[in-house]
Amino acid sequence: xxxxxxxxxxxxxxxxxxxxxxxxxxxxxxxxxxxxxxxxxxxxxxxxxxxxxxxxxxxxxxxxxxxxxxxxxxxxxxxxxxxxxxxxxxxxxxxxxxxxxxxxxxxxxxxxxxxxxxxxxxxxxxxxxxxxxxxxxxxxxxxxxxxxxxxxxxxxxxxxxxxxxxxxxxxxxxxxxxxxxxxxxxxxxxxxxxxxxxxxxxxxxxxxxxxxxxxxxxxxxxxxxxxxxxx
Amino acid sequence: xxxxxxxxxxxxxxxxxxxxxxxxxxxxxxxxxxxxxxxxxxxxxxxxxxxxxxxxxxxxxxxxxxxxxxxxxxxxxxxxxxxxxxxxxxxxxxxxxxxxxxxxxxxxxxxxxxxxxxxxxxxxxxxxxxxxxxxxxxxxxxxxxxxxxxxxxxxxxxxxxxxxxxxxxxxxxxxxxxxxxxxxxxxxxxxxxxxxxxxxxxxxxxxxxxxxxxxxxxxxxxxxxxxxxxx
DNA sequence: ATTAAGCACTGATTCAAATCAGTTTTTTTT
DNA sequence: AAAAAAAACTGATTTGAATCAGTGCTTAAT
Numbered sequence: 063x064x065x066x067x068x069x070x071x072x073x074x075x076x077x078x079x080x081x082x083x084x085x086x087x088x089x090x091x092x093x094x095x096x097x098x099x100x101x102x103x104x105x106x107x108x109x110x111x112x113x114x115x116x117x118x119x120x121x122x123x124x125x126x127x128x129x130x131x132x133x134x135x136x137x138x139x140x141x142x143x144x145x146x147x148x149x150x151x152x153x154x155x156x157x158x159x160x161x162x163x164x165x166x167x168x169x170x171x172x173x174x175x176x177x178x179x180x181x182x183x184x185x186x187x188x189x190x191x192x193x194x195x196x197x198x199x200x201x202x203x204x205x206x207x208x209x210x211x212x213x214x215x216x217x218x219x220x221x222x223x224x225x226x227x228x229x230x231x232x233x234x235x236x237x238x239x240x241x242x243x244x245x246x247x248x249x250x251x252x253x254x255x256x257x258x259x260x261x262x263x264x265x266x267x268x269x270x271x272x273x274x275x276x277x278x279x280x281x282x283x284x285x286x287x288x289x290x291x292x293x
Numbered sequence: 294x295x296x297x298x299x300x301x302x303x304x305x306x307x308x309x310x311x312x313x314x315x316x317x318x319x320x321x322x323x324x325x326x327x328x329x330x331x332x333x334x335x336x337x338x339x340x341x342x343x344x345x346x347x348x349x350x351x352x353x354x355x356x357x358x359x360x361x362x363x364x365x366x367x368x369x370x371x372x373x374x375x376x377x378x379x380x381x382x383x384x385x386x387x388x389x390x391x392x393x394x395x396x397x398x399x400x401x402x403x404x405x406x407x408x409x410x411x412x413x414x415x416x417x418x419x420x421x422x423x424x425x426x427x428x429x430x431x432x433x434x435x436x437x438x439x440x441x442x443x444x445x446x447x448x449x450x451x452x453x454x455x456x457x458x459x460x461x462x463x464x465x466x467x468x469x470x471x472x473x474x475x476x477x478x479x480x481x482x483x484x485x486x487x488x489x490x491x492x493x494x495x496x497x498x499x500x501x502x503x504x505x506x507x508x509x510x511x512x513x514x515x516x517x518x519x520x521x522x523x524x
Numbered sequence: 525a526t527t528a529a530g531c532a533c534t535g536a537t538t539c540a541a542a543t544c545a546g547t548t549t550t551t552t553t554t
Numbered sequence: 555a556a557a558a559a560a561a562a563c564t565g566a567t568t569t570g571a572a573t574c575a576g577t578g579c580t581t582a583a584t
Contacts, residue, residue, distance in 0.1 A: 243560090255563095259562065259563055
């Protein structure tokens with residue numbers, strides 16, 4: 063793109079969730095009393111698109127994909143590490159329906175917060191509501207970036223983009239073990255598994271990255287950024 | 294898609310904006326005192342991606358496209374008829390930057406509301422904030438639908454989708470005069486102008502639609518919906 | 525009225541990326 | 555340790571859609 067910085071296309075940038083800080087002790091207690099903690103194994107669905115959204119989900123541990131269900135293939139909206147809320151867009155007058163599904167990549171822990179309590183707190187505490195708006199808008203920035211990436215970039219750009227994003231926003235290091243298969247990466251980049259493999263081989267051959275099984279290392283950050291930007 | 298109804302991919306469904314109803318007389322007055330009304334001609338830019346967002350825009354008359362700027366081509370996020378707010382995602386702690394550009398398709402009237410007043414009202418009036426969250430979430434539904442449409446549907450499906458959406462959500466009739474060129478439709482569907490022309494000819498030949506210059510009439514709504522869904 | 529400019533349209537060609545049809549490697553299960 | 559099942563990988567082929575290279579039709583300007 064250009065100067066306005068759509069660089070975060072797999073997850074939101076700043077995932078220190080500050081909205082709960084705005085709650086009073088009483089309000090925090092209300093949430094704690096009305097929440098349930100659930101453990102999920104790898105590959106399990108934690109919320110289902112179209113289902114009644116009785117709860118907002120807070121991911122305290124793990125890594126999940128948030129996606130739209132589709133006939134030939136799904137569309138991943140974002141991947142979400144721990145510390146993130148899932149299901150905020152379901153806060154809506156009238157029906158509370160999950161707009162998307164979410165499934166775990168790794169073993170995960172989720173807090174289920176009653177959606178009516180959550181809505182009540184928004185209507186009671188304007189500063190909390192303001193922070194929730196902030197979180198929603200962060201997600202909007204992310205989804206716009208991803209939308210642009212998947213519609214306007216070609217394969218090499220998309221792979222570079224996702225790898226940089228994983229390094230910077232999920233693992234916070236240029237050298238990480240990826241708990242995703244090539245097929246998962248294909249789903250994430252909206253391309254075929256074969257294309258992911260071919261493009262990653264190209265990047266490897268050109269000395270941009272190193273790969274050994276699940277381990278991925280970004281060697282040439284500068285060039286990878288260029289490929290991501292103009293790919 | 295399937296049962297969860299992503300059918301609104303060009304604009305938001307329910308554009309009777311109810312958030313201002315939650316304001317007190319005093320708060321309404323505060324907005325009125327701090328707003329400016331501006332007229333724009335066809336084709337003019339009303340906000341620029343990356344620029345400082347000093348105002349939230351309320352479109353009182355006209356039709357605009359909201360889009361991300363891109364090197365080879367732009368990506369239209371939605372088209373917005375009168376009665377809609379533009380720039381809400383710019384409400385964010387720290388920098389207030391327009392996340393997108395917007396330009397008029399027709400002569401339009403815009404009210405510029407000071408963003409700091411708007412933010413102040415959110416922090417003061419929780420019910421107003423709650424309604425703003427509703428508006429943001431409506432926009433999220435719309436953008437998800439559009440994201441799915443542009444990435445997972447092929448040409449005939451995308452054109453059918455946009456034509457139905459224009460008929461249902463913008464013009465409220467199956468027979469309308471489109472103030473957009475084929476090139477505009479191409480930008481809107483994320484395809485080339487030639488492809489738009491070819492696909493529309495196909496739809497015409499198959500008796501799905503009738504076209505005479507700028508006038509478009511949807512003949513077979515049922516089949517068009519099917520094409521949109523499985524295209 | 526005539527020229528110019530832009531838009532609508534058509535057919536041929538090219539291209540990026542998916543699909544298909546395998547083999548090899550790794551992981552999991554027995 | 556062996557068998558089975560997933561992944562990872564490779565090359566050939568197909569395909570959907572863009573691009574290219576035009577012609578004809580409008581609308582706007584002279």
